[in-house]
Amino acid sequence: MPPRWCKDAPIPISDAQVDDLRRIVLRTINKNQVLILTHIPRVPASITSILREISRKYQIPLSTLKRNAQILRDLNLIRYGEAPKFSGVEITELGQFISNLTTGEEPSLLGNMVKTRSGFVPFGSVTKTLRKRVLRMIAEAGSGHLGASLSAIDVLAILYFMKMRHDPSDPDWPERDRLVLSKGHAAPALYAVLAEAGYFPVESLSTLRRMGGMLPGHPEIRTPGIDASTGSLGQGLSIAVGMALAAKMDEASYRVYALLGDGELNEGQIWEAAATAAHHRLDNLTVIVDRNGYQLTGRTEDVKAPGSIVDKFRAFGWEVLDTDGHNPASILDALERCDMAPGGPSAVIARTTKGKGVSFMEGNQFSRKTPNARELERALSELT
């Protein structure tokens, strides 16, 4: 059944085309903009009061909403006057069209087309492909941190396919955004992402942990696309702080991301670096904590209970967002809000599941093992 906006349309349009259009629209406008569009009432009201209401209801900073409202106005999707010549806000015809197209749908980004080495493909299929490759890599290598790679892969994919400015054909581009994989044991996930983005051939993934190869067990800076050598837990955030400081000194606009494990937060150096980043007001630095709840010998709560990670970073002076680390829209939204964090570093606590994507590995310690041939087949069959 066609959606209501095209009921009387002179040109017939298929459901498939509507889906395509929806993808294009959702790629063009973000979740905050959709929220604003769908909250504009039929009766005239002031833009500020509407934004305040959304801000309260969804816990989104007012400044973020104001910026997005301006974008909607520039796109001619809504109309309102600037103070002092103020008039109520109203939705344009085009805005109504877009609003109808998105109404009732939680923006998911799975259908979004993203650029990979093999052209534009839906994001949802990319993450499935990446998971399969990680499983195969680790099974072939005979060892590797599977659970920690599977929990981090959605965040890494969002970063490299939707968020970061980078150029696989020029890994040393000075203006690129950087990623320090402080939880270096998730290297297989990062290698899979980098290969899919085009930094090196997908075939080389089969050389994981092979002597003399380009894909060692933990990241080395010599591999194209790797920004820092890591693997010794606790050290990556300091390196990221150094990169962010260099950007400030050079007045460069790149952002620096550091992906940390939740177990890694046991390391004292993390908190030295957290204090340094806040002291220097590094608003170009974003930490993502892969909060999968497990470390090597057990649950984080049992090994050394971390307490509230959100409160800890907040107490250090960071802007902190708590989000679902497997929901692409939530991750992207959180990262975008970090871009606007006022005057300091920001952290996204990404709630994840160890071994995510393979039912019998999820949330348990199975993923510490290397899957045998039968288990690999079973896992792969779940990802088709």
Next chain:
Amino acid sequence: MMKLKMQASQVESFGKALLSIGLERDDLVVLDPDVSDSTKTAYFAERFPERFISVGISEQDMIGIAAGLAASGKTPVACGFAMFTSGRAWEQVANSVARSNLNVKVVGTHGGLSPSADGASHQAFGDVALMRVLPNMKVVVPADAPEAEEAIRTLVEWYGPSYLRLGRGSSPVVYDYGCEFTLGKATVLREGSDATIMANGIMVSMALITADKLVVEGIDAGVVDVHTVKPLDEASVDRAATETGAIVVAEEHSVIGGLGSAVAEFLAESRPTPVVRVGIRDRFGDSSRSYEDLLRKYGLTPDDIVEAVRASMGLRDRER
């Protein structure tokens, strides 16, 4: 024991050199773990506050930040006390810096017994060993204040990680300011035919005094300043082994793992030659209001070197 003439401070000379390098190079960044007044990086801080990063009392964080800066095109100098930059942050230097061959200049001041009053907690005797064991690292222990200045200038010019070890406070002066300094090339200060004293740091000045003393006994001892522990000037060591066949190595460091070890390791595999080491004999330090008293207590005086020269000649002659 004769009194040493404590004439100039290595950190003072180093601090002023950093300031002057900072004027020439925009990429020079200095990091400080809250000791800039003591390490004299405060001179740089005052002139270039935008390129001076105070990290607070956190050496591990400092080394990581330096790695990030180096990976972004800066030339960072991470300077703190030897005990903590080389010791506490050793694994950060290994994994975040040396493993990636990043251009970080690690500097450890207050090396050896020089923080004499502070006692064992602050006296680093293992720093050269710790840094020498790391691939890609260069390790330099200059003899005096003028050489300290040339050393930091040279290390900044070379790409790659390095460790510079300096003493606290005043120490004897051997060279003139603007002296010759070539990384990895030892400086022959005195030719000798009976024995060769190879030394670095404050022990170079003591080696010269020793050589004078030995003349009275009719012993002609040469003195070589081996400021660069790594890469070791193997040609110079080989020459000493060939010419005198009796070698003494003197350093303000543990006899385990420092210059003495480097020389002995090289000779054992190439030209087995008696090597007698003058250094700290596997002990922790102590507090003392007098640096000289401590040097005496730990066996680091010209008299100790005299004994060592006799011992090495004795070993050589027994072999023959």
